Amino acid sequence: MIYLDNAASSFKKPKCVIEMVDYALKFLTANPGRGSHIAADSVATIVYSTREEIKKFLNAPNYDVIFTLNCTQALNLAIFSMLKAGDHVITTSYEHNAVLRAIYSIKGLEITILDCDMQNIVKNLKTNLKPNTKMIITNHISNVTGEECDIAAVGAFCKEHNLIYLVDGAQSVGHTQIDLTKSNVDMLAFAGHKGLYAITGVGGLVVKKGINLKPLVFGGTGTNSESVIQPTDIPEGLESGTLPSIPIVSLYAGVKFVSKNFSYIQKKEQNLSNYLYKKLKNLNFLEIYSKSNSKNVFSFNIKNCSDRLVADELNQRKGICVRSGLHCAPLVHKKLNTCGAVRVSLDFFNTPEEIDALISTLNEIANS
Amino acid sequence: MIYLDNAASSFKKPKCVIEMVDYALKFLTANPGRGSHIAADSVATIVYSTREEIKKFLNAPNYDVIFTLNCTQALNLAIFSMLKAGDHVITTSYEHNAVLRAIYSIKGLEITILDCDMQNIVKNLKTNLKPNTKMIITNHISNVTGEECDIAAVGAFCKEHNLIYLVDGAQSVGHTQIDLTKSNVDMLAFAGHKGLYAITGVGGLVVKKGINLKPLVFGGTGTNSESVIQPTDIPEGLESGTLPSIPIVSLYAGVKFVSKNFSYIQKKEQNLSNYLYKKLKNLNFLEIYSKSNSKNVFSFNIKNCSDRLVADELNQRKGICVRSGLHCAPLVHKKLNTCGAVRVSLDFFNTPEEIDALISTLNEIANS
Numbered sequence: 193m194i195y196l197d198n199a200a201s202s203f204k205k206p207k208c209v210i211e212m213v214d215y216a217l218k219f220l221t222a223n224p225g226r227g228s229h230i231a232a233d234s235v236a237t238i239v240y241s242t243r244e245e246i247k248k249f250l251n252a253p254n255y256d257v258i259f260t261l262n263c264t265q266a267l268n269l270a271i272f273s274m275l276k277a278g279d280h281v282i283t284t285s286y287e288h289n290a291v292l293r294a295i296y297s298i299k300g301l302e303i304t305i306l307d308c309d310m311q312n313i314v315k316n317l318k319t320n321l322k323p324n325t326k327m328i329i330t331n332h333i334s335n336v337t338g339e340e341c342d343i344a345a346v347g348a349f350c351k352e353h354n355l356i357y358l359v360d361g362a363q364s365v366g367h368t369q370i371d372l373t374k375s376n377v378d379m380l381a382f383a384g385h386k387g388l389y390a391i392t393g394v395g396g397l398v399v400k401k402g403i404n405l406k407p408l409v410f411g412g413t414g415t416n417s418e419s420v421i422q423p424t425d426i427p428e429g430l431e432s433g434t435l436p437s438i439p440i441v442s443l444y445a446g447v448k449f450v451s452k453n454f455s456y457i458q459k460k461e462q463n464l465s466n467y468l469y470k471k472l473k474n475l476n477f478l479e480i481y482s483k484s485n486s487k488n489v490f491s492f493n494i495k496n497c498s499d500r501l502v503a504d505e506l507n508q509r510k511g512i513c514v515r516s517g518l519h520c521a522p523l524v525h526k527k528l529n530t531c532g533a534v535r536v537s538l539d540f541f542n543t544p545e546e547i548d549a550l551i552s553t554l555n556e557i558a559n560s
Numbered sequence: 561m562i563y564l565d566n567a568a569s570s571f572k573k574p575k576c577v578i579e580m581v582d583y584a585l586k587f588l589t590a591n592p593g594r595g596s597h598i599a600a601d602s603v604a605t606i607v608y609s610t611r612e613e614i615k616k617f618l619n620a621p622n623y624d625v626i627f628t629l630n631c632t633q634a635l636n637l638a639i640f641s642m643l644k645a646g647d648h649v650i651t652t653s654y655e656h657n658a659v660l661r662a663i664y665s666i667k668g669l670e671i672t673i674l675d676c677d678m679q680n681i682v683k684n685l686k687t688n689l690k691p692n693t694k695m696i697i698t699n700h701i702s703n704v705t706g707e708e709c710d711i712a713a714v715g716a717f718c719k720e721h722n723l724i725y726l727v728d729g730a731q732s733v734g735h736t737q738i739d740l741t742k743s744n745v746d747m748l749a750f751a752g753h754k755g756l757y758a759i760t761g762v763g764g765l766v767v768k769k770g771i772n773l774k775p776l777v778f779g780g781t782g783t784n785s786e787s788v789i790q791p792t793d794i795p796e797g798l799e800s801g802t803l804p805s806i807p808i809v810s811l812y813a814g815v816k817f818v819s820k821n822f823s824y825i826q827k828k829e830q831n832l833s834n835y836l837y838k839k840l841k842n843l844n845f846l847e848i849y850s851k852s853n854s855k856n857v858f859s860f861n862i863k864n865c866s867d868r869l870v871a872d873e874l875n876q877r878k879g880i881c882v883r884s885g886l887h888c889a890p891l892v893h894k895k896l897n898t899c900g901a902v903r904v905s906l907d908f909f910n911t912p913e914e915i916d917a918l919i920s921t922l923n924e925i926a927n928s
Contacts, residue, residue: 200591201802203599210585217578217759222881223568228872228882231571255626261629263760264779264801290604290779292788296779299790385802387781391585392628393761408776410665411658412888413633420890427772433632433658434569434753436761436804468754504596513590520780522788 338486448486706854
């Protein structure tokens with residue numbers, strides 16, 4: 193099997209993550225923050241350290257980390273905390289349904305979708321600003337084209353105009369350098385199981401201190417237990433119920449792995465991306481939607497051939513795992529004028545040989 | 561270490577769960593339902609089987625299983641789907657803040673809290689029924705006293721009066737026999753990591769087919785991706801974003817373990833409960849809040865001694881892990897007239913010797 197669907201979930205986990213989970217299954221299964229005994233304390237300590245490691249990795253000393261089930265819940269937490277009827281939000285056609293479906297569910301919210309290219313976002317923000325504009329939401333790296341948004345430029349614009357800036361980091365965290373403080377990002381949502389190599393079951397929202405969030409879920413927080421009114425403690429008041437402590441523990445190992453090896457990871461992924469793009473460009477039977485500077489994520493179609501068929505053939509012929517369809521991002525496909533595309537997404541554990549196998553199988557399919 | 565805090569989370573995991581997670585870390589890390597390749601399909605198959613195993617275990621062929629982060633999110637999903645301003649809900653003082661804080665967050669909702677004992681619930685439901693009563697919510701087994709609610713009696717009452725019945729099964733699923741169909745339960749919320757021995761990161765709502773739920777979270781569902789409007793598919797429309805697939809896979813092994821050994825588990829836990837209660841009863845320095853028929857969960861105080869001090873002493877003297885405080889269930893403590901209690905909670909992996917160690921350490925503390 194050749195796994196090229198890392199934008200959906202990383203497949204291969206670093207040894208330290210596997211070992212950490214193995215250890216956790218034996219010694220870290222108690223409920224953190226729900227008791228003061230040794231078993232609960234051991235987990236609570238690692239949960240705390242995971243928040244700190246994430247803050248360090250993203251240069252976010254003045255932020256809090258709120259753990260959620262996945263990146264989608266983190267985006268929803270940010271969106272439903274900030275936006276209500278009468279507000280105006282500006283976002284882009286690159287967004288995932290985790291953003292789009294959330295904002296379209298808010299009755300009376302005014303929505304502007306920028307249909308421009310990633311590099312022209314700031315110019316377009318300017319012309320679409322309204323007196324009731326409250327928030328800007330952008331993808332950091334597109335989960336369809338791999339194009340990167342200049343979040344520092346958008347962040348500066350938001351700071352200048354006193355707007356809240358939310359970044360969807362599902363495809364960027366762990367893959368590209370992020371400095372939340374310098375970039376003036378107010379909130380960043382991330383997935384644990386993608387570029388940070390944790391197991392599924394945890395995502396998070398990194399939020400600038402001082403921003404008030406409203407809970408999506410109400411329940412036990414381990415704080416103010418005498419009150420039937422949800423407390424406002426951060427992060428507890430936003431993390432009702434038992435934390436996904438084992439996924440968090442795996443995330444601890446994952447973040448440590450990534451931050452320790454980050455320059456090597458970036459360099460290797462950049463080389464793989466360049467290699468893949470160059471090889472794809474040589475196939476004249478392809479229509480390619482990604483750019484030469486796309487990061488890790490590349491989409492294309494074989495001309496006159498359905499994306500689904502190509503993905504199925506890759507899977508059946510050589511066990512090559514890629515995604516077809518709309519990748520939960522319908523508006524960018526509309527912009528690209530496709531009804532679906534084949535998406536190849538890389539991570540640190542891929543190899544040039546796997547890319548060679550992909551290319552030769554694409555040749556086979558096109559010629560069959 | 562002696563772990564007696566299983567109501568917060570089971571600590572020891574069955575060998576099959578540990579082995580399953582170990583396997584999953586190597587082969588089941590793809591994203592289920594987000595691709596049609598071999599890696600995604602392998603996980604999707606187990607996720608599907610987990611739903612089926614849960615339905616079988618609870619005799620719920622005419623129900624759906626919706627996976628959430630934890631039991632709290634499952635309860636919130638049920639509550640926010642059903643209740644709005646103007647409705648009336650009846651619940652009990654035994655409830656956890658996962659229920660209480662959720663219902664108290666709904667502005668304009670009329671709330672009746674029954675302060676009666678578990679065995680008198682039905683009689684009290686009758687006298688509190690109103691024309692706008694929509695839903696009854698009860699704990700199945702109290703996380704403070706271990707008392708069991710006769711859910712079949714409440715279910716029959718709800719059926720007769722056309723009310724929605726939601727059961728909080730956090731402390732019962734995996735510990736006591738449940739027949740959802742026979743008991744006329746409309747919705748049951750459960751935690752994966754307690755009586756079902758999964759790792760943290762997954763809970764669920766088992767919901768009767770035909771009941772319409774509203775999503776708490778909006779996003780990618782792997783269905784109708786072309787639409788920016790949340791789809792209504794069940795379960796997908798209620799499970800936005802990446803599923804906690806590794807926790808679910810561990811739940812698969814956990815449910816299989818429990819259902820295969822269920823009569824033995826029940827018998828062993830009953831014997832342990834009886835043994836513990838008898839031993840506690842012999843300690844005349846205790847005030848006990850649980851009953852002779854309490855299941856697995858027993859709360860008490862050493863007279864004139866703070867619950868926190870006793871829990872800390874148990875931890876420090878012999879590494880005995882128990883919970884002090886309010887256990888996120890403030891109203892039952894008010895009813896019991898306590899400001900906190902020491903809670904001992906058992907599961908299948910506990911032993912009489914551990915109970916003996918607890919009892920002798922309690923004696924030591926009381927006499928010191």
